[in-house]
Amino acid sequence: MSWMKKTALITTVASIAVVGAACGNDKGGSASSSDLKGKIAIDGSSTVFPIMEAVGEEYSTEQPDVNVTVGVSGTGGGFKRFVVGETDLSNASREIKEEEAAEAKKNNIEYTKLSLAYDGLTVAVSKDNTWVKELSLDQLEKIWLDPNVKTWKDVDSSYPAEPLKFFSPGKDSGTFDFFSEKVLEKKDMRKDVQLSEDDNVLVKGVEGTKGAIGYFGYAYYAENKDKLKEVPLSAEGKDAVDPTPETIKDLSYPLSREIYTYVNNKSLNDKKQVADFVKFANENAGDLAEEVGYIKMPQDRYDENTKAIEDAMK
């Protein structure tokens, strides 16, 4: 080889070596425990999704070899997979139903319930809706049940006759179950409702339609405050309350609720990465919940979770 080629070759190899050495030290510094590997399968509520997504992202910076996937099949959809052992964690915006618990027992799946945060189910209307100031739970029930209520005028004669358009999560959603139980008293919702498991679709629908009314988790409202208007709700005999972090936490907002995640005990005990992740999630869920728009619970609730995790791991 000519000396020119040799020089070029040596320079190239040397620079690659330098760059490689410089990049190589990145990972070594931070990890406290030995680097974990493996997969964690999470599915369930779209309401809880923003928290779990944030936890998963933070966790990946600590344990980059653990692959965390979070699905959004809805609370019901998530449980269908959880009770047959397909997922390690199931996110839920309502508690597990009796049928689901029975199915889990049948399949020898034991689980631990962990509360993550508080959420306030927010009823939203479009920014162009200038007339509605508050709604009572009874009015809300009538609007969502009675197919003869076609315009806002039918709700209250002082409102204009703008046609009502409905946006709701679908049957697989825990948010739907919660709304159905609390507001509709388990009766069938009216039929001319646009359903979607994806809360972003609902937000877009409500924001763009003058006479629209829809409901979803507080985080989706908080993220789109500039495009949506929330409706203060009044329970029986009480004053109307806006959904805010304070009213949700002290339960004065009528549609406050806890949101949960359920852990498969077998995954907790057999898979080191799941145990590590669950502990990490418990420590950070409160702060991350606040960041995505939900409300942190008091510290003793998280301590209860820690105890429940330890009990499950014995």
Next chain:
Amino acid sequence: MNSTPNKSVRELIQQNRQQKFSVKNVMERIMPIVLFLCAFVSVVTTIGIILTLVIETEHFFEVVPFKEFFGSTSWYPLNSQPEYGIWPLVVGTLEITVIAMLVAVPIGLTSAIYLSEYASDRARRILKPILEVLAGVPTIVFGFFALTFVTPLLVKLIPGIQIYNALSPGIVVGIMIIPMIASISEDAMSSVPKKIRDGALALGSTRLEVALKVVVPAALSGIIASIVLGMSRAIGETMIVTIAGGSNPTAAVNPLEPVQTMTAYIVQVALGDAGFGTVEYYSIYAVGTLLFVFTLLMNLLANWITRRFREEY
């Protein structure tokens, strides 16, 4: 080989036959079988798809009577008292298809006429690939184009239009089909022999008259086939209508209101994880079978038209 240059052909053939198991001869006999098996894979796959659809659809019809499926005009499967009338979904699908064809056929055909009759060779070599690019855009990109560009534009132009409506995805599906119609029609028109055009021109027709009265009728079978294929593509379109069309199954025809097509319904149930074995789960197979039958009929129709009305020169 130990052949001498003066061997006769007969001797060479004998020599070849004696080497029965040489690589060349074995390959020669195996290849047709291998190629047949490869082609057979697609036949087997098609049969597999049909069987799956039919078997699961049968489970659906064990629970839901034919009369309700084809007779009722309300589709509310996600209710405690579900109704399974298919017409709202079919009407939604047809609404989108009609709007799409109203957009795609005029633009596609005129593009084809321009490309085959008027464009210079250089112009055609530049324009045709650009048209093909449009065909290569993923449908989900088209879907978001419909939702974030076309819909706000329509909201400004048409008062009373909802944010999820049938007009916006219909227009975008039409845009998506333009390359298909333009390309196939242009091929059909280009294959009309130059003699016929020259003859018409010699008799004093203008170029436009040649294009519309001579070439288009001659290429008609290919043009109609392209339109029918475009329709079958529009019927089966999934992503665009799911993103921009809404989820409101209704048998009332109003392009300014949200609809739900057969494909969008399948997406909605598939994303929500319907339990295996429930009627909901089987309903997507029933809808899927109907969709399959529609597109199959369209494709058969296109083939028949091509064969029957083709003018061979």
